[in-house]
Amino acid sequence: VVALIITPRVEQARVWRQLLSERLPQMRFRCYPQLGDPAEIDIALSWKAPKGLLGSLPRLKLVYSLGMGLDHLLDDPSLDRRVPIVRLVDPNMVEQMSEYALYSTLYFHRRMDVYERFQREQRWEELPLPHTPMRRVGIMGLGEIGADCARKVAALGFPVRGWSRTRKQIAGVRCYCGDGELDAFLAECDILISVLPLTPATAGIVNSVTLEKLPRGAYFVNIARGGLVVEADLLDALDSGLVDGVMLDVVAEEPLAPDHPLWTHPKVRITPHIAGLTNPYTAVEPVYANLKRFLAGEALQHLVDRGRAY
Amino acid sequence: VVALIITPRVEQARVWRQLLSERLPQMRFRCYPQLGDPAEIDIALSWKAPKGLLGSLPRLKLVYSLGMGLDHLLDDPSLDRRVPIVRLVDPNMVEQMSEYALYSTLYFHRRMDVYERFQREQRWEELPLPHTPMRRVGIMGLGEIGADCARKVAALGFPVRGWSRTRKQIAGVRCYCGDGELDAFLAECDILISVLPLTPATAGIVNSVTLEKLPRGAYFVNIARGGLVVEADLLDALDSGLVDGVMLDVVAEEPLAPDHPLWTHPKVRITPHIAGLTNPYTAVEPVYANLKRFLAGEALQHLVDRGRAY
Numbered sequence: 001v002v003a004l005i006i007t008p009r010v011e012q013a014r015v016w017r018q019l020l021s022e023r024l025p026q027m028r029f030r031c032y033p034q035l036g037d038p039a040e041i042d043i044a045l046s047w048k049a050p051k052g053l054l055g056s057l058p059r060l061k062l063v064y065s066l067g068m069g070l071d072h073l074l075d076d077p078s079l080d081r082r083v084p085i086v087r088l089v090d091p092n093m094v095e096q097m098s099e100y101a102l103y104s105t106l107y108f109h110r111r112m113d114v115y116e117r118f119q120r121e122q123r124w125e126e127l128p129l130p131h132t133p134m135r136r137v138g139i140m141g142l143g144e145i146g147a148d149c150a151r152k153v154a155a156l157g158f159p160v161r162g163w164s165r166t167r168k169q170i171a172g173v174r175c176y177c178g179d180g181e182l183d184a185f186l187a188e189c190d191i192l193i194s195v196l197p198l199t200p201a202t203a204g205i206v207n208s209v210t211l212e213k214l215p216r217g218a219y220f221v222n223i224a225r226g227g228l229v230v231e232a233d234l235l236d237a238l239d240s241g242l243v244d245g246v247m248l249d250v251v252a253e254e255p256l257a258p259d260h261p262l263w264t265h266p267k268v269r270i271t272p273h274i275a276g277l278t279n280p281y282t283a284v285e286p287v288y289a290n291l292k293r294f295l296a297g298e299a300l301q302h303l304v305d306r307g308r309a310y
Numbered sequence: 311v312v313a314l315i316i317t318p319r320v321e322q323a324r325v326w327r328q329l330l331s332e333r334l335p336q337m338r339f340r341c342y343p344q345l346g347d348p349a350e351i352d353i354a355l356s357w358k359a360p361k362g363l364l365g366s367l368p369r370l371k372l373v374y375s376l377g378m379g380l381d382h383l384l385d386d387p388s389l390d391r392r393v394p395i396v397r398l399v400d401p402n403m404v405e406q407m408s409e410y411a412l413y414s415t416l417y418f419h420r421r422m423d424v425y426e427r428f429q430r431e432q433r434w435e436e437l438p439l440p441h442t443p444m445r446r447v448g449i450m451g452l453g454e455i456g457a458d459c460a461r462k463v464a465a466l467g468f469p470v471r472g473w474s475r476t477r478k479q480i481a482g483v484r485c486y487c488g489d490g491e492l493d494a495f496l497a498e499c500d501i502l503i504s505v506l507p508l509t510p511a512t513a514g515i516v517n518s519v520t521l522e523k524l525p526r527g528a529y530f531v532n533i534a535r536g537g538l539v540v541e542a543d544l545l546d547a548l549d550s551g552l553v554d555g556v557m558l559d560v561v562a563e564e565p566l567a568p569d570h571p572l573w574t575h576p577k578v579r580i581t582p583h584i585a586g587l588t589n590p591y592t593a594v595e596p597v598y599a600n601l602k603r604f605l606a607g608e609a610l611q612h613l614v615d616r617g618r619a620y
Contacts (some may be wrong), residue, residue, distance in 0.1 A: 103416040122573045124565030124582040255434030272434040
């Protein structure tokens with residue numbers, strides 16, 4: 001069985017190859033761009049493969065996403081819809097995402113945005129007392145990442161609401177679902193954190209209409225995908241006071257262009273897509289376990305439902 | 311029974327008076343500076359009383375600190391050493407302190423100090439992957455606040471060490487104690503968070519000798535008292551690279567003077583003593599419970615041991 005490993009930088013692919021070769025000596029691993037004979041490749045382990053590449057592998061039986069999103073695979077029309085796709089579930093990455101969610105929650109809750117400004121102004125001034133049980137945090141997306149974020153934010157005493165496509169139950173979290181309950185959810189988010197997958201149904205979901213539903217002066221955090229947000233609408237909401245602060249780890253076009261207004265907006269904090277990074281040294285274990293199942297002809301875990309796009 | 315309430319701003323004293331009067335109609339409350347007859351005052355509820363004031367109350371039988379520190383009382387030579395002192399224990403303030411400890415831990419762990427600079431430079435660049443199980447966090451001081459900080463930081467997967475004067479046991483935390491174990495503790499603190507009380511034994515405990523014991527490039531956070539730190543030594547340690555970043559909620563002299571080098575040092579983040587603010591609306595309950603015990607002649611909770619100064 002031959003697997004092709006595709007990553008934006010070939011050094012990353014080589015790390016994956018080393019870790020997987022040690023565990024699966026019966027398989028052969030190639031690192032893109034060195035394909036060898038495309039007709040020999042059974043499996044693609046892929047993160048952001050060039051469009052068309054996967055469609056050029058005639059014997060492809062499985063695609064394994066090497067990052068947590070699937071948008072890089074599902075928007076590739078060359079990929080035969082019958083080829084099963086498996087999602088990466090890296091517990092270490094889930095923890096990283098929750099760290100970022102906690103960090104951004106505390107940043108806005110404790111008004112660190114204002115205290116940063118006070119420091120620049122050399123101003124020693126106390127703001128009104130923050131009260132955690134009054135600060136409602138909303139998590140959009142309740143998969144592995146969203147559920148972990150929700151539980152950890154709730155553990156600090158914040159009232160947490162969640163929203164997802166299908167109904168979820170998380171202890172201590174008030175869960176909303178579907179389009180019909182989106183407005184009710186948004187109305188209770190003093191801090192809104194997006195961890196949604198990017199699908200045709202969620203693209204642009206954060207826009208002038210939905211931002212309007214938030215409590216006035218809310219905060220918005222995006223650690224999922226830039227395409228969830230209509231950035232012009234978000235900038236308008238910041239300037240009108242509808243939204244009082246934003247922390248974005250992802251933007252519509254990455255890297256963010258040097259002259260983009262998001263870089264310099266005083267109410268925007270930017271990080272360069274680092275909320276959750278795949279760590280091959282921890283992520284290799286679930287990949288190895290799934291590839292073993294594939295070799296044994298057993299059912300795979302974390303198979304993607306193409307209809308739901310996650 | 312007459313109680314005098316002393317706070318830096320009289321409006322705060324009036325909030326306390328209202329909350330306590332509702333609960334203890336049998337007591338009389340006065341708000342400083344309106345003392346009435348000093349010889350009638352049995353109890354002082356005090357936060358930063360002017361030096362000498364408490365010594366001028368001849369009938370004083372109890373002093374209740376209205377903030378979590380005691381240094382403002384213990385360094386007042388006018389206060390008769392036989393007058394019992396009670397500490398405020400406000401669960402809400404403990405939670406606030408832990409929020410700040412978590413915030414500062416995540417800030418340095420996730421290199422938000424560097425990403426802030428990257429944003430100013432409009433630079434989209436990923437730093438090496440942070441790995442939580444490798445980032446050791448040390449908590450100096452393991453009272454109510456320190457223990458809560460330690461538990462909450464450990465719950466995120468950070469290896470946590472604690473240090474205190476007397477031996478403590480906290481599940482999941484490696485506890486050191488006393489002068490003899492201080493160096494061993496410091497050697498394991500990639501992020502050092504101080505929540506120590508300010509006493510003659512702890513004044514200036516963070517100095518060139520102790521900072522030298524930290525792993526090179528460690529981070530330091532102070533949410534306790536400015537007097538714990540020799541600020542000139544801390545600035546030297548930052549400039550030599552011994553310490554790579556500092557977050558200070560407290561400084562030796564507050565408010566921090568406008569021309570102080572801490573304001574503008576690129577590796578220093580300053581907040582104006584807001585890590586834990588007493589919230590009379592939640593803190594009133596333990597104060598009320600203790601004053602009821604006082605009226606009934608029962609033993610008081612949270613009595614201060616003057617020998618240990620906390």
